[in-house]
Amino acid sequence: MTEIHDVRQRAVLPIGTVIALTELSARQIRYYEKQGLIQPQRNAGNHRLYALVDVEDLLAIKAQLASGLTLGEIKRLQDQSVPHPSDAEARQMLREELLNQSRFTPAPRIKQGF
Amino acid sequence: MTEIHDVRQRAVLPIGTVIALTELSARQIRYYEKQGLIQPQRNAGNHRLYALVDVEDLLAIKAQLASGLTLGEIKRLQDQSVPHPSDAEARQMLREELLNQSRFTPAPRIKQGF
DNA sequence: TAATCATGTCAGATTATCTGACATCAGTGC
């Protein structure tokens, strides 16, 4: 299958849905985007479209904020745990990821979602 | 775990999202609702809100339509698989009715989609 | 041929989302 279409990555949720799922306000969600913490897609009408992974990220951000971290700090943690990989590094990571998937059970998810 | 709150049951998806996920038109989705095949919720602004189970139902309906069934037949199958626990008699009548129909009308309802 | 089924499309009304601006309020540092 050339289509590794993870539904979690598929941006189909408008902001109203994300508001319902995260209990964050539109203002908060857009502000976190402006601070570089999330990067939702846009549809043809310029409306934001979120994927489930974005919802999970937002719930994580919400928890980290509640624990006293600053948005700037949260972003630094993000950038650190997901560094910009070079092409070679990305390929290597993908290789290892695929190997892991065949041997281990699907990655445990602690977040709530669909 | 008193909260077996299956997120699949949670109605948070507007029709645009459902259109994207099912590749059905708004017209089709609303028509299936009018025929009693799905029962989405409404938000405060009277917009329809679907749960993931609704999306799955719609995909099933789409497949059954493509296989030649009528919306009426699909609905009867639904009602049969999720019967009202009270009247077993009605269920039996419906079962016979379906059997009769399948005997008298072979129903070669082939559609051309694209 | 007439009727039904499933779908398309359009118009007018209402709701949702967008951006940008100004306001507020709690900390932080001087």
Add this chain to the structure above:
DNA sequence: GCACTGATGTCAGATAATCTGACATGATTA
């Protein structure tokens, strides 16, 4: 105390999404 920053609220004007009801259509059925 005062100014500054960070996070959020709110508002207004514009555009997009959704709603309902109606009319149209091709295919199938009686």
